[in-house]
Amino acid sequence: MKIPSEFDPIRPFEPEELPEAFERLLADDTFRRVMSYVLPEIPADAVAAKMRMCHTNLDFQKAFCYGFLDNLLKAASDGCDMDASRIDTGKRYTFVSNHRDIVLDSALLDKMLIDSGFTTTCEIAIGDNLLAAPWIKDLVRVNKSFIVKRGAGIKEMLVNSRQLSEYMHFVISRKNDNIWIAQREGRAKDSDDRTQQSILKMMAMGGEGSVIERLRQLHIVPLAISYEYDPCDYLKAREFQLKRDVEGWKKTKADDVLSMQTGITGRKGRIHYHCAPCIDEWLDTLDPDMPKGELFASVAEHMDREIHAGYRLYPGNYIAADLSRGDRTFADRYTEEDKKSFEKYIAGRMALIDLPVKDEPFLHERLLTMYANPAINHEAAVR
Incomplete structure (x- = not known):
């Protein structure tokens, strides 16, 4: 052809x-x-x-x-x-x-x-x-x-x-x-x-x-x-804070390469x-x-x-949605063991974020939101 x-x-x-x-x-x-x-x-x-x-x-x-x-x-x-x-x-x-x-x-x-x-x-x-x-x-x-x-x-x-x-x-x-x-x-x-x-x-x-x-x-x-897990979640949270705090901040090609490597191997x-x-x-x-x-x-x-x-959807999506909104709407979709495991996972991702001054509450909220939104949007779509 x-x-x-x-x-x-x-x-x-x-x-x-x-x-x-x-x-x-x-x-x-x-x-x-x-x-x-x-x-x-x-x-x-x-x-x-x-x-x-x-x-x-x-x-x-x-x-x-x-x-x-x-x-x-x-x-x-x-x-x-x-x-x-x-x-x-x-x-x-x-x-x-x-x-x-x-x-x-x-x-x-x-x-x-x-x-x-x-x-x-x-x-x-x-x-x-x-x-x-x-x-x-x-x-x-x-x-x-x-x-x-x-x-x-x-x-x-x-x-x-x-x-x-x-x-x-x-x-x-x-x-x-x-x-x-x-x-x-x-x-x-x-x-x-x-x-x-x-x-x-x-x-x-x-x-x-x-x-x-x-x-x-x-x-x-x-x-x-x-x-179920996004290997780049902590990099995305870091990017949110940099965009918020550094006027005109933009990703470099090196940032893209790091995201590609992390996404593949994580x-x-x-x-x-x-x-x-x-x-x-x-x-x-x-x-x-x-x-x-x-x-x-x-x-x-x-x-x-x-x-x-x-x-x-996976337990982490439902747990993140409940933690984000401060309720137990999806409590029947996960166990207490699931919740402990997911909270430990989020804590580990927080520890990986490399910033001179970490806004811990903001970064934690960003990570939870990444996992919560699929559950929230799915529930709205299937009503």
């Missing part, structure tokens, strides 16, 4: 481009160190030979990523599963999910799609702010990622958004692949997951026909991702992915003459309800 050249700056590598990309990666000292850490039992020559045998991006994912993720889940989680019963594994979708972990949200989805019977994984939307080095950019494009350009002026942003949208429509309609994109730019640090209308507006810039028809052409599936407990029904049929119930502002608001609200309803 010939891919329009306008997509060249953002698309994943095509199979014929992989050999050159592999050689660049294998020649990079940092990449070789990463591979020796990820695959310590495999000699470098064997890694190189295995990589050169991969003829497609999916080959690479199955040869390297699937096994790595399987081992990672065994070491750093208590299991991961996905409920895909409401979708057809023979079709292709745009998965729009809440965003918990910079790397693993989409990476684990790839593994779960294979485990659920899909014959392909998904193309992954990744912000260019995370591409801290040339070898990382090469690696993500080998791994079926397409690049979301950040930080442009208004005119350039509109051009970039249209290009991104048109590429997503091309992936679904012509490449016959799945897509993953977060429901908002960046992670919801307080776990109050809300779909940004700007993401939906971007999606509707490509395709043909009305706004409803354009969204329908992407076959959007709301995807709820639930982690303790996660149980993990669950839940696919809501594709929204195509629901979109058909909307009034096509609805003002665009109301339409995007309605779609965002529907996405949020589906994601919130799809959460899998």
